Amino acid sequence: MPEYFEKNEAEVTSRLPELKGDDPVMRMAPYPSGPLHIGNARMAVLNDEYVKRNNGKLILVYDDTIGSEQKKPLPDAYDLIKDGLEWLGVEWHEVHYKSERMEIYYEYGEKLLSTGEAYVCECSPKKLREYREKGVECEHRTRTTEDNLKHWKAMLKGVLDEGDAVVRIKTDMEHPNPAFRDRVLFRISKSPHPLVGEKYHVWPLLEFSWAVDDHLLGMTHILRGKDLVIEDEMEKFIWDIFHWKHAEFLHYGMLRLKEFKLSKSDFQKKLKNNELCGWDDPRTWSLQSLRKRGIQPEALRDFILDFGMSLTDIEVPASKLYAKNRELIDARANRYYFVPEPVTIALEGELETDIAEIPRHPDDPKRGNRVLEVGKIVHIPRKEYEENIGKEIRLKNLCNIQLSETKGTVTSMENKDILKIQWVPEGIECIVEMPDGSREQGLVERNFNELKEGEIVQFERYGFVRVIDEELNIVAFAHR
RNA sequence: GCUCCCGUAGUGUAGUCCGGCCAAUCAUUUCGGCCUCUCGAGCCGAGGACUCGGGUUCAAAUCCCGGCGGGAGCACCA
Structure with a gap:
């Protein structure tokens, strides 16, 4: 690492x-x-x-x-x-x-108005845009300093309404880049602000x-x-x-x-x-x-x-x-069986054991095994169920079964090289919150109970998830 | 329309400023193989690119010009 x-x-x-x-x-x-x-x-x-x-x-x-x-x-x-x-x-x-810095902006804004570098403009947004496109100066651009400051004070006082006036800087109305022509520096807004409420009516632009x-x-x-x-x-x-x-x-x-x-x-x-x-x-x-x-x-x-x-x-x-x-979490995420869209099938035939022992992490035996007690039924994912009726598949870490519509007949215990799927005996209801906002329901093995909120685990053959509610058994899907 | 930016494999990225050591880096993806009781991880291998056209030069992914393609701005948003 x-x-x-x-x-x-x-x-x-x-x-x-x-x-x-x-x-x-x-x-x-x-x-x-x-x-x-x-x-x-x-x-x-x-x-x-x-x-x-x-x-x-x-x-x-x-x-x-x-x-x-x-x-x-x-x-x-x-x-x-x-x-x-x-x-x-x-x-x-x-x-x-x-x-919190509004007074500072006002101070420097006023300086620009005093030196004639900026002016109060009362053009409508539409007119402003048209003149900008054409590269034409509007009549407000040539206001006197006194006039500018008078209108500025009026803006600050709040006697003008939103959209009535703005402060623009004098760049050059024929500047080759139309976007640069006399940009707006301040405008009026009477919306309440979450921190300063309605204290200010004039706001600077970025x-x-x-x-x-x-x-x-x-x-x-x-x-x-x-x-x-x-x-x-x-x-x-x-x-x-x-x-x-x-x-x-x-x-x-x-x-x-x-x-x-x-x-x-x-x-x-x-x-x-x-x-x-x-x-x-x-x-x-x-x-x-x-x-x-x-x-x-x-x-x-x-x-x-x-x-x-x-x-x-x-x-x-x-x-x-x-x-x-994945590079970061794979090594630390313990493994569990989760069965989405579970289908219940009866388990028939000779099982040589009533428990399955499965490593918590395949690459780290020190973490020990989780144990599943096997009964007369198992739940397997619908997808694998539908695709494999009539075939032999392996319940991972348990046994091989011949799958029919209603049951799985145990054929042998040996680890055969066939499709291996996750399964649960009596599972716990679990909800997976997917990245697209949808929720997938399924059954997770009982050992899920040993997990705490915040833990990241891998549902084998399904993907990495993080436990977000250990009481209600809700996890968030991370990725495969 | 005007201004500006970008254009290397499927996706990102290094290299571009200061031309040669680039028959082009790395990651991821894809495809094989090995390993593994997961469609995870690991290991080995393979595939795959300089947007196009001119120019300069002994030499261009790198410099110049033009085309094409993509993006941003032209807001009283940030």
């Missing part, structure tokens, strides 16, 4: 490009609309990794500005995010909340709050997905106005999991409609859901670090993560 880690660490280390400069200060900026999911984990792991390798400092900044109608900050998300980060082994040295905070909090390196590259330019533009030193930017490409599209926005809604059964529902791919399934944080980190800082847009199958996880 240690060898595995050493080998892998070395490999990965050589893969991340070196940082320029010493003593890096970096940050993670989650938006608290829900727990971190597997996509957000990349941001956290890369930052953490860089900081640890270079003895730097990592700052957790909740990017909790007011968001949008579709994307609202959620009170529970703050702790869910911390919880996820801790599980991932990400260590941070400071925490900040943007919602480009501005970041330009200010990345400087004020002493950031030396900024890691972000390449979908945010335009923010680099915006931040640099603003830093230049204030004559601030530039931080270094590093980007990584877009990552998608084949099994689901990373859209955190839907989850809030689905949760409300009871389409999901909590933030750890496997369909959310939240860190909590992965933990529940028995995915090891080391496996996830390794999975993420494998992509390095590549700028390529990638779509990865979850099986890649599972392969990493």
